[in-house]
Amino acid sequence: MGFPKDFLWGAATASYQVEGAYNEDGKGLNIWDVATSMPGKVMHNENGNVACDHYHRYKEDIKLFKELGIKYYRFSISWARVIPTGDGEVNPKGLEFYSNLVDELLANGITPLITLFHWDLPYDLYLKGAYANPDFPVWYEKYVKVVVDKLSDRVKYWITFNEPQCFIGNGFWLGGHAPFLHCDNRTILRMIHNYLLAHGRAVKYIRENAKTEPKIGIAPIAPVRIPKSDSPEDIEEAKKDSFSLNDMFFSLAIYSDPIVLGKYPDDAYEVFGDDMVTPAPGDMELISQPIDFYGMNIYYSAANSVESGYQANEYMGIPRNALGWVIDPAVMYWSPKFIYERYKLPILMTENGMAVNDTISLDGKVHDPQRIDFMHRYLKEFKRAGEDGVPLMGYMYWSAMDNYEWAHGYDMRFGLIHVDYRDQSRIIKDSGRWFKEVIESNGDII
Numbered sequence: 001m002g003f004p005k006d007f008l009w010g011a012a013t014a015s016y017q018v019e020g021a022y023n024e025d026g027k028g029l030n031i032w033d034v035a036t037s038m039p040g041k042v043m044h045n046e047n048g049n050v051a052c053d054h055y056h057r058y059k060e061d062i063k064l065f066k067e068l069g070i071k072y073y074r075f076s077i078s079w080a081r082v083i084p085t086g087d088g089e090v091n092p093k094g095l096e097f098y099s100n101l102v103d104e105l106l107a108n109g110i111t112p113l114i115t116l117f118h119w120d121l122p123y124d125l126y127l128k129g130a131y132a133n134p135d136f137p138v139w140y141e142k143y144v145k146v147v148v149d150k151l152s153d154r155v156k157y158w159i160t161f162n163e164p165q166c167f168i169g170n171g172f173w174l175g176g177h178a179p180f181l182h183c184d185n186r187t188i189l190r191m192i193h194n195y196l197l198a199h200g201r202a203v204k205y206i207r208e209n210a211k212t213e214p215k216i217g218i219a220p221i222a223p224v225r226i227p228k229s230d231s232p233e234d235i236e237e238a239k240k241d242s243f244s245l246n247d248m249f250f251s252l253a254i255y256s257d258p259i260v261l262g263k264y265p266d267d268a269y270e271v272f273g274d275d276m277v278t279p280a281p282g283d284m285e286l287i288s289q290p291i292d293f294y295g296m297n298i299y300y301s302a303a304n305s306v307e308s309g310y311q312a313n314e315y316m317g318i319p320r321n322a323l324g325w326v327i328d329p330a331v332m333y334w335s336p337k338f339i340y341e342r343y344k345l346p347i348l349m350t351e352n353g354m355a356v357n358d359t360i361s362l363d364g365k366v367h368d369p370q371r372i373d374f375m376h377r378y379l380k381e382f383k384r385a386g387e388d389g390v391p392l393m394g395y396m397y398w399s400a401m402d403n404y405e406w407a408h409g410y411d412m413r414f415g416l417i418h419v420d421y422r423d424q425s426r427i428i429k430d431s432g433r434w435f436k437e438v439i440e441s442n443g444d445i446i
Helices: 031-035 054-068 092-107 123-127 136-151 164-174 185-209 232-242 253-260 266-275 283-287 331-343 369-387 430-440
Strands: 008-012 072-076 111-115 157-162 215-219 293-297 347-351 392-398 417-420 425-428
Touching: 008 111, 008 347, 008 430, 031 123, 054 092, 054 417, 054 425, 054 430, 072 157, 072 392, 092 111, 092 136, 136 185, 157 164, 157 185, 164 185, 185 215, 185 253, 185 266, 185 283, 215 347, 232 331, 253 283, 253 331, 293 331, 331 347, 331 369, 369 392, 369 430
Parallel strands: 008 072, 008 392, 072 111, 111 157, 157 215, 215 293, 293 347, 347 392
Antiparallel strands: 417 425
């Protein structure tokens, strides 16, 4: 089947990475606003205080999205812009910004997809224990209620959380993202459980109160292991390993199984022992509220580390993007295949893209053939998954424009639109023009 006629073609961004205006119009601080002041944690000590100034330039940006032919725009809401303390009074100006953004998108023929949480936790909630606080699900539901009550008359698509592996696993366990902490296993497991409860509360509220019939999903990091060969044995081994807890708090199943299958992975109790959470009566029923699609953020394939200095999916001289991530198009076939076989949900590619060291050429344009080749190869494999029977819902390129790349600062460029952060000028890259042709053909040119 490949790409169906109603396939969702679009691009994505996140609030902290593009909006800027970090202290304007009543917005509260989030953990990235504060943690980026820690020396040495972010490349060049950069922050998202201004970023792409999307808060002030969203109309200009939406015109560029329309020029690119983008039909869907996935963006996230800044919790601290809507409720400055995270659990208190609503900031009318912050909420109005997102209402105006939705209106502008619709006026330009672009459908909004809202991500309710993309890492920028209100700082005041961090001081109260963040995701480890048992009240986190309640705080989150109150926030979701405010956003849904305001926007659901015009918004159909909702994603509750983006990449819990990053905001919990990287932020509080590995220490590579804000707030750059190293917590113990017991604490992390309780954070995961509270995230799951918050998701369940959000789904329940949206389903029961949205003014437009909603489509709801999640968006974890979702790479899988690539089989060593096409033999049934190697495929089965790769699938089993893909959902194991080998990667601990970056593993896929512990963040997804409770939502879709209604239980924690069996090996969680073996791996974590007495540290593992014992769900209270009713918890798993709440967590496993039915969702409509499974969002997948995929850039590279997963792999076990090996003693040779290379991971199992690597070899000397393997192609990599500017971040050093392995370029492996096969992940766009095997990930949807394995995940659909496990969860039986339509697949929305919520993020996929390539960091390139882009430059403005002498002709004033941005030529990025590497990115075009990357997108072509990855989309080709994604299409193959569809042809093999995986129901493909859509593809959101990451990202619509160059932006603040978290701990990597502004050096890494993923965008279809080049941003000069000195004067905020924009240039559509060659990849953006190419992607427009892909959209117009519904992927037939892939």
